[in-house]
Amino acid sequence: MQNDNPYFSPSDQDVFGRTPNQRAASRQQRSRQAQPAGQRSRSARQRPHQRATSGPSQGHARAAQATGNGFVASRGVQRTHAGTGYRPASAPRRRQPSMVPQGRSSNDRSKGMLVLVAVIAVAAVVGIFAWTNRSVEITLNGARTSLKVGTGLEQVIGEKKVSCKAGNFVSVSGSVIDQGGGTAYTATVDGRELSSDDAGRFRVGGGESIDISDGADVTEDYSSTTTETQPKLEMDGSYGAIAYVSQWGEAGQDEVRTGNVSGQTATVNVRPVKNCIIKLHNVTPTNGQKVVALTFDDGPSAYTEKYLSILKEHGAVATFFNLGQSVDEYPDQAKAIVDAGCQLCSHTYSHDDLPKDSADKVYSEVTGAFSSITKATGITTTAIRPPYGDFKQSTWLSTKGAMTVSVLWNMDSEDWRMPGADKIVSNATSGIQNGYIILMHDGGGKRDQDVEALPTLIDTLKGQGYTFVTISDLMKSDDTIPEEVASCDQTMPDGAVWPTELAT
């Protein structure tokens, strides 16, 4: 062993005759032998993973405790602790002092920011408080006044001493159940009346025009049953060559209400009944025209085309009231009437005296002829000339709304008597007035006198300044007759109800 101790010389021997180096080697050996056997054996018994991970041995730990520097001490550390004053560099506490001046500077800035934020917050709160408590102007019941913004209507009434009386809580029949139990007031803002809920939520914003008046009555809740009232047939006027549906019937509705609080009942008309009205009317042209209408019944027949030729030659049109059964027999003549620019209406199917028929027969006579006409010509009509001019109020009931116009006449040529052509002309033209309807026939027998009379008749009236027009155009010349009625093809509107009894 090399001697590297400068204080000993190889000649310094102890009592055993050993040199200092020999003594030192002996101390090291004893020192190793003096290490506790138990400790060595505990260390030897450690499981491999403990050995691998446990770091310094307990022996080193004890040495570290002795230095006060934690467990990281090593044999080298023990040595330097004793002699060199070396300190481990890993203790975190040693860094702390250098942090202190920095922290103090940051705190100062934070405090400054906090103060600024606080000032802004206070300013904002003050501003918001001032804004939400500002005074605004409104018009209250016509007078300008100022109020705190956000004021509710009840406060407005209280602060401004608005006089308004509460409504009552009333029964279905209108008697007072609770005086003042209705709404407290009625509020209108800028012309719009507020509901109770809206009035409760309303807050003054400024600039509004508010009107506050007495409260409304509130009616008790009720249960109800509904009843319908059927329309009746009503006649308007006592005489006229034309009769037409001037108002369609509509069922009325009544509600019988039973109050949940009062037990009282009240009948309330929810929808008024509308009677069906038949207007009797003589056409009076209002458009300045001088017009008459020639009409021919009981066709079509073998004579019809001859009539159409004469009308064309003499610059006239006419209206033909055809029987359904004759249209079925002479469909081409029926079509020729329409093609000639004349009007084709119904004279019922088989020329029944309708008031003597059953209701069902009346209905089939009316609708049967309409069907025949449509089938032969493609046109629709709901106008009828009743056979024999016999049509009563009750007959209208049986038509069930299938017809809309009944056309009679003002002048009867009495051609059916076969009085001779001159007499026919005389009967048809003497005393005629503007808007009159002339009755003749183109079927039902021999019509040679009519064929002979017709040119003279037309020329006579044209000479008096009359124009021959169809029934529809005659009706259109009178502005008291609705356009849809004058068309003679109106049908019962949806929702209309045809009456089953006459109005009394």
Ligand SMILES: [Zn+2]
């Ligand atoms: Zn007839």
